[in-house]
Amino acid sequence: MSRLDPPRINRRSFLSLASLGSFFAALGTAAAGMLRLPNPAVLPGPVRRFKLGSPEQFSPGSETAFAEQNLVLFRDDEGFYAISSTCTHLGCAVSRSKDGFACPCHGSRFDSKGSVIGGPAPRPLPWLEVSRAANGDLVVNADNEVPEGTRYRV
Amino acid sequence: MAETATREFLHNLHELPHTVKDACFRLGKAPESEREESQATFHNLFLHIHSVRVHVRTLKPTLTFGLGLMATASFVITIITGVLLMVYYKPSTDLAYQSIKDIHFTVSTGRFIRNIHRWSAQLMVLVVLLHMARVFFTASYKKPREFNWLVGLGLLVITLALSFTGYLLPWDQLAYWAITIGSNIANSPRELTDAIGITKFFDPGGFQKRLLLGANYVGQDALIRFYVLHVFVLPLALVTLLGVHFWRIRKDGGLARPEDPMGGIAEWGGERRPVFQPLATKTYGLMALVKGKRPPVNRGPENTVMSWPHLFWAELSVFMVTVAATLILSFYWDAPLKELANPAIPENPAKAPWYFLGIQELVSYSAFTGGLLIPVIVVVGLALIPFLDRRAEGEGIWFGTKSERPIFWQSFFFASAVTVGMLAFTVNYGWLRNWFPNIHQLWIIAINPGSLLVLIFAAWSLFVLKRKDSVRLAAVSLFTCFLVAFTILTYFATVHRGPNWHFYWWPSQWPLH
Ligand code: HEM
Ligand code: FES
Numbered sequence: 001m002s003r004l005d006p007p008r009i010n011r012r013s014f015l016s017l018a019s020l021g022s023f024f025a026a027l028g029t030a031a032a033g034m035l036r037l038p039n040p041a042v043l044p045g046p047v048r049r050f051k052l053g054s055p056e057q058f059s060p061g062s063e064t065a066f067a068e069q070n071l072v073l074f075r076d077d078e079g080f081y082a083i084s085s086t087c088t089h090l091g092c093a094v095s096r097s098k099d100g101f102a103c104p105c106h107g108s109r110f111d112s113k114g115s116v117i118g119g120p121a122p123r124p125l126p127w128l129e130v131s132r133a134a135n136g137d138l139v140v141n142a143d144n145e146v147p148e149g150t151r152y153r154v
Numbered sequence: 155m156a157e158t159a160t161r162e163f164l165h166n167l168h169e170l171p172h173t174v175k176d177a178c179f180r181l182g183k184a185p186e187s188e189r190e191e192s193q194a195t196f197h198n199l200f201l202h203i204h205s206v207r208v209h210v211r212t213l214k215p216t217l218t219f220g221l222g223l224m225a226t227a228s229f230v231i232t233i234i235t236g237v238l239l240m241v242y243y244k245p246s247t248d249l250a251y252q253s254i255k256d257i258h259f260t261v262s263t264g265r266f267i268r269n270i271h272r273w274s275a276q277l278m279v280l281v282v283l284l285h286m287a288r289v290f291f292t293a294s295y296k297k298p299r300e301f302n303w304l305v306g307l308g309l310l311v312i313t314l315a316l317s318f319t320g321y322l323l324p325w326d327q328l329a330y331w332a333i334t335i336g337s338n339i340a341n342s343p344r345e346l347t348d349a350i351g352i353t354k355f356f357d358p359g360g361f362q363k364r365l366l367l368g369a370n371y372v373g374q375d376a377l378i379r380f381y382v383l384h385v386f387v388l389p390l391a392l393v394t395l396l397g398v399h400f401w402r403i404r405k406d407g408g409l410a411r412p413e414d415p416m417g418g419i420a421e422w423g424g425e426r427r428p429v430f431q432p433l434a435t436k437t438y439g440l441m442a443l444v445k446g447k448r449p450p451v452n453r454g455p456e457n458t459v460m461s462w463p464h465l466f467w468a469e470l471s472v473f474m475v476t477v478a479a480t481l482i483l484s485f486y487w488d489a490p491l492k493e494l495a496n497p498a499i500p501e502n503p504a505k506a507p508w509y510f511l512g513i514q515e516l517v518s519y520s521a522f523t524g525g526l527l528i529p530v531i532v533v534v535g536l537a538l539i540p541f542l543d544r545r546a547e548g549e550g551i552w553f554g555t556k557s558e559r560p561i562f563w564q565s566f567f568f569a570s571a572v573t574v575g576m577l578a579f580t581v582n583y584g585w586l587r588n589w590f591p592n593i594h595q596l597w598i599i600a601i602n603p604g605s606l607l608v609l610i611f612a613a614w615s616l617f618v619l620k621r622k623d624s625v626r627l628a629a630v631s632l633f634t635c636f637l638v639a640f641t642i643l644t645y646f647a648t649v650h651r652g653p654n655w656h657f658y659w660w661p662s663q664w665p666l667h
Contacts (some may be wrong), residue, residue, distance in 0.1 A: 040368050067498035090338040092500040104502035106518035107655040118587050120520050122345040122595050
């Protein structure tokens with residue numbers, strides 16, 4: 001190494017670059033850490049397990065819409081099942097139509113088992129878990145999906 | 155000596171009106187010479203963002219139509235009225251609706267202030283879009299203004315975000331359902347991750363939605379987040395970026411204009427005269443610091459005039475026109491307020507504000523493509539314009555390059571025909587699921603009328619590029635197609651979409667429900 005052929009980077013500028021780099025790295029890490037705050041650690045919200053009443057209230061072949069809980073409860077010969085009435089497209093509440101369910105927002109249509117038959121919805125309407133409380137009432141857990149066709153027998 | 159002190163005191167008291175006036179208005183009188191006029195400009199915090207002289211082309215109303223200024227004016231109006239609304243508004247799901255109702259029906263001038271806030275916000279979105287179009291069609295984004303074009307795009311996005319967050323605050327049916335839909339659009343990458351079965355490991359959609367709502371549904375957490383964004387974060391970001399925008403206009407040498415637009419001849423107010431006769435003051439030295447096409451000193455007649463009063467009169471008039479327009483709108487039309495938000499029954503149809511309806515139309519075919527992918531493609535495309543079209547020609551002239559006007563009209567009719575045709579087709583024949591009921595979701599995501607429009611327009615633009623051998627003309631054709639499609643989709647969804655998103659010729663034909 002001679003004066004005529006200096007190193008590309010000397011110790012001084014290397015150290016300043018390194019300290020500058022670590023400063024920004026630290027700043028970035030701190031900022032990223034702080035920005036985790038808005039990402040909710042616990043999702044707030046009411047428990048979405050609904051008591052719907054005693055099984056005798058629902059005769060075989062009946063269907064009952066629970067608008068506030070956004071679900072429809074069916075009873076057929078094989079048992080009970082509940083279908084969510086929240087559209088899988090963008091979350092509007094579907095309503096009952098002739099051949100199943102229809103969404104008012106962008107016109108998705110579902111058959112009476114919740115399968116998509118038209119419109120932009122990407123998935124069938126979820127079937128929800130039905131069970132019974134200790135006192136014998138039917139309970140639907142709107143946070144638990146079950147495979148289509150699942151029945152709950154009383 | 156007490157005597158003199160008393161006298162001095164009385165004298166000062168007597169002079170008080172004058173001394174206060176002199177302290178506030180340093181010149182103390184209307185400026186008379188050009189020297190005083192330039193001092194009036196740069197001794198004032200609010201005026202000194204302007205240069206002391208402006209080019210006469212810049213003052214021609216038909217160059218800018220005052221659109222950027224109108225956007226600024228309507229933003230100022232929304233800030234003032236927004237602060238007034240904050241006096242009564244309560245960001246809580248129990249109280250929000252009632253407080254808006256109070257503002258609307260009980261608070262004195264409340265309804266008027268609310269109307270002004272609503273209409274000036276809508277006006278702002280409209281003029282920002284038009285301003286972007288004028289910057290584009292006058293080729294004012296070229297070197298050295300590329301950066302300011304990007305800053306402008308940032309302003310556009312923030313403007314839209316402001317109005318989106320504001321939409322939730324009344325907590326009425328429209329608010330609740332529009333934001334439910336909007337936040338599920340943020341969730342829509344799930345369509346893709348679900349279709350290829352990786353949502354469990356990688357779920358950007360769910361992350362975005364939770365970040366926006368603080369929950370899985372629109373509730374108190376969402377309301378407070380939107381409130382903080384709407385009244386603090388976004389306005390602050392907008393003001394900051396606006397500062398950069400204005401600063402860059404100065405540093406880029408004022409508004410874009412051709413090198414010597416008037417062939418060395420000075421014209422102002424119908425007469426020809428040499429306007430720029432440099433006086434020997436250091437005032438003009440300030441201007442020499444400005445990079446770019448500055449008015450050169452000692453180079454003969456220049457077509458610049460003093461900003462004071464010419465530019466300031468023009469700006470004041472634009473401000474007044476904007477204020478007048480919002481006042482008239484607010485006097486005759488009330489801002490809507492539907493029933494209290496009800497998570498059980500959606501508003502039918504649940505329409506977003508008009509400037510999002512084009513997106514909503516695309517979303518009605520598939521959420522991810524129409525709601526996220528295409529908007530992102532559009533914004534990225536807009537951002538690339540000044541970096542792909544770099545040839546210095548036509549700056550500051552409407553349709554300034556050769557055959558720009560014919561290409562504009564060709565693209566205009568082409569895009570109109572394609573967009574109307576596409577809509578007529580889907581209204582008459584439906585879309586994929588109507589023909590192939592069991593089609594895979596990936597096809598639904600990929601083939602959206604919107605993605606077809608993007609492809610067709612891109613092909614058209616490539617065709618123009620080849621045929622005309624000009625990048626600018628290709629950009630013009632693409633931008634025109636985008637504007638036309640945006641306008642037609644917005645119009646279509648506003649007027650012709652009714653309950654269940656069905657097609658109706660007129661809203662009067664909507665079924666009662
Ligand atoms: C909140 C939104 C915005 C405001 C308040 C605003 C304001 C302004 C103002 C007052 C001017 C001066 C000239 C004129 O009035 O036309 C200007 C110029 C400019 N704006 Fe904006 N603007 C906004 C958004 C945008 C957008 C969306 C773009 C483009 C993507 C943009 C790009 C530009 C450029 C490149 C110039 C310089 C034009 C030239 O040199 O002729 N701005 N803006
Ligand atoms: S939310 Fe049901 S179709 Fe869009």
